[in-house]
Amino acid sequence: MEHLTLGLVGVGRIGVMHAENLVALNEELHPQGIDVQLVLTDVAAVHARAVAERLGARFVPCVAELLASGVDGLVVATGTATHPELIRAGVDAGVPVFCEKPVALDVADSLPVLEHIRSGGGTVQIGHQRxxxxxxxxxxxxxxxxxxxxxxxxxxxxxxxxxxxxxxxxxxxxxxxxxxxxxxxxxxxxxxxxxxxxxxxxxxxxxxxxxxxxxxxxxxxxxxxxxxxxxxxxxxxxxxxxxxxxxxxxxxxxxxxxxxxxxxxxxxxxxxxxxxxxxxxxxFAERFAPAYRAEMIAFVELILGRRPNPCPPEDAxxxxxxxxxxxxxxxxxxxxxxxxxxxxxxx
Structure with a gap:
């Protein structure tokens, strides 16, 4: 059994959906010999802790502690303005990153992030679930x-x-x-x-x-x-x-x-x-519910080296x-x- 620990930052509407999907993945991935555990954090600590308890995940108080805990991948579901900082943090920690679209607020702000990913040899999948x-x-x-x-x-x-x-x-x-x-x-x-x-x-x-x-x-x-x-x-x-x-x-x-x-x-x-x-x-969450689940499976497979990146940041x-x-x-x-x-x- 391969054990993966995924960190998730941001438990607003779409973050909670991703967290629920990641926890539910074990039913689908266990037959493939994969076990997924979830660690999450959010600046809204009370809410995040409650989500973690409901899902059987682990809560940590900040991103730095989450990355230091030895996660195998990072899921970013925060507001757009924080995406560049968190993508860089994941790349610098040496873990694959899944980030909701877009990379940054605009293209001008995205270009330095792309350069950071390339220079750091990072792997980043952007969330275009369609x-x-x-x-x-x-x-x-x-x-x-x-x-x-x-x-x-x-x-x-x-x-x-x-x-x-x-x-x-x-x-x-x-x-x-x-x-x-x-x-x-x-x-x-x-x-x-x-x-x-x-x-x-x-x-x-x-x-x-x-x-x-x-x-x-x-x-x-x-x-x-x-x-x-x-x-x-x-x-x-x-x-x-x-x-x-x-x-x-x-x-x-x-x-x-x-x-x-x-x-x-x-x-x-x-x-x-x-x-x-x-x-x-x-x-949109209802319309694309199966696609969002498939997207998270793809990220797990990307981490394990079982598939190419289905949505690289350059495409986004x-x-x-x-x-x-x-x-x-x-x-x-x-x-x-x-x-x-x-x-x-x-x-």
Whole structure:
């Protein structure tokens, strides 16, 4: 039996979900000869200690003590502003790191972190969970097999049922950086192509406070890929029908839709059509619950050297470059070219 101790920093909503998934992993990993133990910490010590007790994990009062305790990997689920510091700490401690997206608040702040990872020989997996979703995996296999012919259009949708607190939005970096960055990442990952230009528009018809903190509640971006293919990426904070994440891929031979099932948050206007008839998802955590579990299994396998990194930080920064361009286009009202790195590629 291989024994792994994973440290987790941050037990807010997504941190608790990761902690629960890590504890539950033992049922799946024990038959493979793997045992996972969890140590966690958070500045909200009372809450963190209660989470640890409920899950049978160990609580420690600070990150330094957590890293000094001999963990085999570090899971970072804190606010974005703390990601660079904690990624560096994990790399310096010589342990693989899983960090929720993004690497940093913006691309400029991410680049020194990438250099620190490279110079320190670090291993960092970024949390873009859609890469582990069954629908997106099926779509990637279809594209790689050429089942759809050549692709002429892609339409990505990410809509929350209701907005998060305005205090969160004020520090989120904007709707494209917070929500649509997942679409930008998955479009690159699925197609193997770069997005080279973005033209964005947005609106505010919900809570005026969202506009006051410099964000929009609904936005649309037209994206152009390096081979001339076009697509759209839309997002909203006010999709009352439910949490809606879909991707339509249309090709010269066939089409495929990710996220179209009994729980899709829409209804048909056609007579006699009752599909989809299920209860829509209400949150991203519910929609992607299996993907989040698979993501943690992948991190364990990465630590053990059983698989390559499924989402390296360079990919996350490439998606962030597109999000930055979308935010700039939203601000200026004109198309914006996506910045390239010194090697001449957004990868």
């Amino acid at each position: 890469r582990f979703d069954a629908g997106y995996l099926r779509a990637r296999a279809a594209l790689e097999a050429g089942e759809l012919g050549w692709i002429h259009s892609l339409r990505a949708v990410t809509c929350d049922m209701a907005p998060p607190p305005v205090e969160f939005l004020a520090a989120s970096g904007g709707l494209f950086r917070d929500c649509s960055v997942h679409d930008f990442d998955i479009l690159r990952w699925l197609t193997g192509r770069e997005i080279v230009e973005v033209y964005a528009r947005g609106s505010n018809n919900g809570d005026p406070a969202i506009g006051t903190v410099g964000d929009v509640d609904t936005a649309l971006a037209v994206v152009t890929f390096d081979d001339g293919t076009v697509g759209t990426v839309s997002a909203s904070r006010y999709n009352g029908a439910g949490h809606d994440v879909r991707l339509e891929i249309q090709g010269s031979e066939s089409s495929l839709t990710v996220g179209l099932d009994e729980r899709t948050a829409m209804r048909s206007a056609e007579p006699g059509v009752d599909f989809p008839s299920g209860t829509p998802h209400r949150t 920064v490439a998606a962030a470059r597109v999000a930055d361009a979308a935010q700039e286009s939203l601000r200026t009202g004109v198309p914006v070219r996506v910045a390239v790195d010194p090697a001449g590629t957004t990868r």
